Amino acid sequence: MINQKKGSDQPKEFQRLSNKEALILQMLIEVGRELFGLEMVESSKGKLKRGTIYVTLQRMQEKGLVESRKEPRPEGEIGIPRRLYKVTGYGQRVLAAHEAALSIMFPAMIA
């Protein structure tokens, strides 16, 4: 996926995805709803770790691949709210391009 700078026609750089980022995007797209970080860790079967997932998610958020919001809580409840993550349109396009590139480079692996 070509990442373009705002207000510029010049392509900035090719948006690369790490394995973890691709896995997170796939998970969010497959589920089709917002997910908590802990849910992603539990459904990844050991591929994602509790200590590193939020660093990855934070980086993905900075890249614009995912967006997050704090979980809505009943009034009067105190403490730190958890975060819900969902994939952005840009994230979906980047994943599609990533998979297309993989299928071209490694057709046997995808098949």
Place this chain on the structure above:
Amino acid sequence: MRRTYLSVAVIITALIAIFIASVLTNPLLPRLRPRPSILLVILVTFGATALAALWKKHRRVASLSLKRPPGTHLLSIVEFFYSPADVDGTFEPIIADWRKEYFEALKQSRKWKARWISARYIFRFGQAMGLSKTLGLMKEVLKAVKSATRLIR
């Protein structure tokens, strides 16, 4: 329980008093020459009793006092060293998960599981701290390299 400690303390004091008296009034009392092993046993008993009393007191005070939820101190540390964006996006969600799992374990009266969860999350928190700082540094280095190559061109 207090009475037990008191009686143990009285017995030990009496033993020590007899020992001192036997040394001072040598001809009246038979010479008491306790073996070092006996002295060690007495010393260990006394120490263990004192420690048990202290631990009991500590537990009583701890059960009465309000405790902070897990991760409070770590959060204040990262708030000092990291940017608000990092704290908000990386560290707060970890602590939120930590507290969720911790309190779920406590709800099931599984204290040791809760402690184990805390120990694991402390390690994970450290991992996240290291990773976040490393990535931040790498970003800075890449920026510097990019700007340097632009200048050279």
